[in-house]
Amino acid sequence: DQQVKQNSPSLSVQEGRISILNCDYTNSMFDYFLWYKKYPAEGPTFLISISSIKDKNEDGRFTVFLNKSAKHLSLHIVPSQPGDSAVYFCAAGSNDYKLSFGAGTTVTVRA
């Protein structure tokens, strides 16, 4: 069963604007969450993470928000740049260390 869901397969945003990517999960045992970025023919690259004891984590242009009661997290990219065009995966884990991934959202940043 899909424990992590990214319901938007694609997102198109203008350069300089905000990109908001959403992710929902079902397993309340998850205690950390991560976002990865993937270019074609490369492996996923770690972007940013958040522990379940926090509701926000910021790193430069990337901010992740966690709403535990709604089992929802989001990634904000501000401002969006052409190099941000990629597939973004939401992932979640617990003390068994394996990660469960969503199906990904393809972001296209328009000039």
Add this chain to the structure above:
Amino acid sequence: DTGVSQDPRHKITKRGQNVTFRCDPISEHNRLYWYRQTLGQGPEFLTYFQNEAQLEKSRLLSDRFSAERPKGSFSTLEIQRTEQGDSAMYLCASSTTSGTSYEQYFGPGTRLTVT
């Protein structure tokens, strides 16, 4: 280069043949993971090692799949009697148990095509 490396990057094989992939993790990382990714999906967990011990295997990992990490450094993933459904990207990742870090760092993957 201190990242995760995988070899080969691409493998084309005929149905029924055996294939073996190699992963070299980041040198100070003691955990190593294998994932499989098919088109339009996110990576799916297959198995993981802490040092040389294989601690968990997904039910996705049929009896035709075997993984080893003999000296707690590099790992191999072997698929015997390949089937067309095995065609996928096989990703390796590594992580450390030190501190509170739980990020996994991925290699570039091995793309397997079974004809």
